[in-house]
Amino acid sequence: MKLSVLVDAAAEVAATSSRLAKIDALARLLGQAAGDEIPIVVGLLLASPRQGRLGVGWRGLSSLDVGHTDESTLTVDDVDQVLEALAHASGAGSVSRRTDLLTSLASRATADEWEFLSRTMLGELRTGALAGVLLDAIARASGRAAASVRRAAMLSGDLGETAVIALTGTEEDLEGVGLRVGRPVLPMLAATAATPSAALELTGRASVEYKLDGARIQVHRTGDEVSVYTRNLADITHRVPEIVDIVRTLPAHDLILDGETLALDEDGGPRPFQETMSRFGADAARDLALRPWFFDLLHVDGRDLIDEPLSTRLQELDRVVGPWRMPGSVTEDPDAAEDLSREALAAGHEGVVVKALDSTYTAGRRGKSWVKVKPVLTYDLVVLAAEWGSGRRNGMLSNLHLGALDPTGEFGDPGGFVMVGKTFKGLTDELLRWQTETFPTLETHRTPYAVFLQPELVVEIAIDGVQRSPRYPGGIALRFARVKGYRPDKSAADADTIQTLRALLRE
DNA sequence: TTCCGACAGTGGGGTCGCAAT
């Protein structure tokens, strides 16, 4: 397949807002792909090439000195070969090797093709069609049921492989894609509710479990062979030997477990997320050990459990993991759920996850069978600047720089403001328009990226908490900040202080 | 006809390994 065919189809997809039209265009494209081209095309469309990490980012691409051709000659196979070479470039001289590969590829591409290739390598194609829409297109092109394609994609964790089976195999081949120990599946995700009681209303009788502030893990075991995967199915087995050792001691031969891992301090309290990540991200074992907690069991000794209700899965989980089980209890009583939530918070954890007891394990979906509940804090902060948005926010002042009041001048001028983070979340189109009109009237100066304001506007911000920051002058940064609304009734002198926010660290 | 589930997009914080400086 010529690259231009793919690029033209992507342009057609981007040009329409109709999902049905996107699906139609993608289905026609997939129908033209040869069997061995299918995973390449799927990878490029998802902006997630099948080679995995390429070592190509925004900086590297924008520093290239590239020229293009007017004549379109590249095929998707040509592109795949270059991506292969990029993925394998490592060691001394790899940066210049990548530069050579990219410069050469750019010179063989037309301007449109290079634009497409740049975006797909950066992971941001923005055609409005990712895994969800592409999945429907695969079903359309192959004549298979969307539900069958979806299930195969979730259980194989690989849309490219699924597309090959759907488009070139039989219906039985597609139906035959199942759980396989050693091949990670997309993890089940959770919706959000404000309180444990509200969560219970969505789920009915539920298992209410601690929510820990660590990293999701999926562990596969066959005998002594153990593999550990992240939420995004990256294999991190070599980074967590202590978890491998623990899973080897469990009383079963074959297992697929779902859980969370984090580091503890001496008294058994959770370490901050940053410290867990420090250990989690490192190859070599450090003195800080990671501990697993398991909350679901997808397979045990030849028996698939994903279509069994949670109640059954938990029974089996209890039997298999014993002390390594996530704390929790089964209830339909809102008071009991609230009690468990308070207990989790008192122990230093994030909150709870409320899980419908009769629900199956729906891999890769964010349904309402699992509902997470975390406390939300709100503070009044001052807008120091706003950055120009991108994509659909192009031309709008979007991302806010947020400051806390420093009444004593501990971090600068008395009565001044200390930047503690940014946010672009929670803004409606109307609010974006208002910011874009209003902020220039308060402008002090600007750069190509941002407009800086007189510190007058007060905005109410919700956060999950604060964390230590090596970058911000107050030594802390907001975690998951989002806009709740502007507070025209307040002046900047009424804003919350940096001392108030810093105090959150020590609790 | 209205409602709502699913999806894509818009970016935030930090930490690591690695190659270049």
Place this chain on the structure above:
DNA sequence: ATTGCGACCCCACTATCGGAA
């Protein structure tokens, strides 16, 4: 030894389409 980049952990929220009710 330090710096910058890319990858990848955690994540909330709004707008939109189109099928369900």
